[in-house]
Amino acid sequence: MTSTLQDLAVQLFDAGAVRLEDIEAKVGRRTPIYFDLRVIVSHPKLMVAVSHQLEKLIKDVHHDMICGVPYAALPLAVVISINTDRPMIMKRKETKLYATKKLLEGVYEKNQTCLVVEDVVTSGGSLLETVETLRKEGLIVTHAVIVLEREQGGASVLEANGITVKSLFTLTNLVRMLHKAGRIDNDTVELIFDHIKECQFGTKDNLE
Numbered sequence: 001m002t003s004t005l006q007d008l009a010v011q012l013f014d015a016g017a018v019r020l021e022d023i024e025a026k027v028g029r030r031t032p033i034y035f036d037l038r039v040i041v042s043h044p045k046l047m048v049a050v051s052h053q054l055e056k057l058i059k060d061v062h063h064d065m066i067c068g069v070p071y072a073a074l075p076l077a078v079v080i081s082i083n084t085d086r087p088m089i090m091k092r093k094e095t096k097l098y099a100t101k102k103l104l105e106g107v108y109e110k111n112q113t114c115l116v117v118e119d120v121v122t123s124g125g126s127l128l129e130t131v132e133t134l135r136k137e138g139l140i141v142t143h144a145v146i147v148l149e150r151e152q153g154g155a156s157v158l159e160a161n162g163i164t165v166k167s168l169f170t171l172t173n174l175v176r177m178l179h180k181a182g183r184i185d186n187d188t189v190e191l192i193f194d195h196i197k198e199c200q201f202g203t204k205d206n207l208e
């Protein structure tokens with residue numbers, strides 16, 4: 001059975017993937033909402049449901065293989081690879097210092113297309129780092145599929161680097177769905193919407 005996006009938003013919240021606390025984000029600023037997809041490894045049915053939704057987004061995107069950005073997106077990439085019978089490659093966080101000394105694991109050839117899977121895009125930096133590694137190895141990367149686009153400028157940064165981002169949720173529609181389901185109150189909705197407006201990347205002030 002396929003969950004609707006509204007159901008999925010509530011299931012993710014109830015599994016603890018949405019943290020409504022003041023948390024430091026990877027790049028620079030604090031955030032009143034943190035989407036922590038790492039919890040889904042403890043909820044296999046939810047992992048399959050999220051993967052199914054991502055698969056719908058990529059069915060018309062040509063790709064020879066997929067690569068998950070380490071580590072949060074790796075389990076999703078594995079499930080999508082199995083469900084769609086499409087090979088996967090894995091990027092290491094650091095180059096192996098012995099034996100093969102590889103940064104990418106798996107089988108690939110120059111000029112093959114690789115679709116990237118990521119959990120969250122805020123500034124776009126993490127996803128771009130993976131894309132740069134893949135491109136250095138001669139792979140063609142034009143699309144990424146992600147779970148949450150935080151609408152803080154990252155998608156535009158990626159677009160400017162030749163990557164089209166397809167997302168399951170934007171932060172605005174995730175928050176609206178959770179508000180509708182009574183999981184987030186009015187004040188928190190306002191706080192999050194203000195944060196989205198105030199904390200934008202890709203602008204001169206926030207370029208690191």
Ligand SMILES: O=C(O)c1cc(=O)[nH]c(=O)n1[C@@H]1O[C@H](COP(=O)(O)O)[C@@H](O)[C@H]1O
Nearest residue numbers: 025026027034035120121122123124125126
């Ligand atoms: O730090 C973040 O911006 C972030 C926000 C959030 O809600 N959830 C979350 O997982 N992150 C982390 O931030 C990364 C994306 O941030 P950028 O590299 O700025 O796009 C993700 O891969 C996560 O490691």
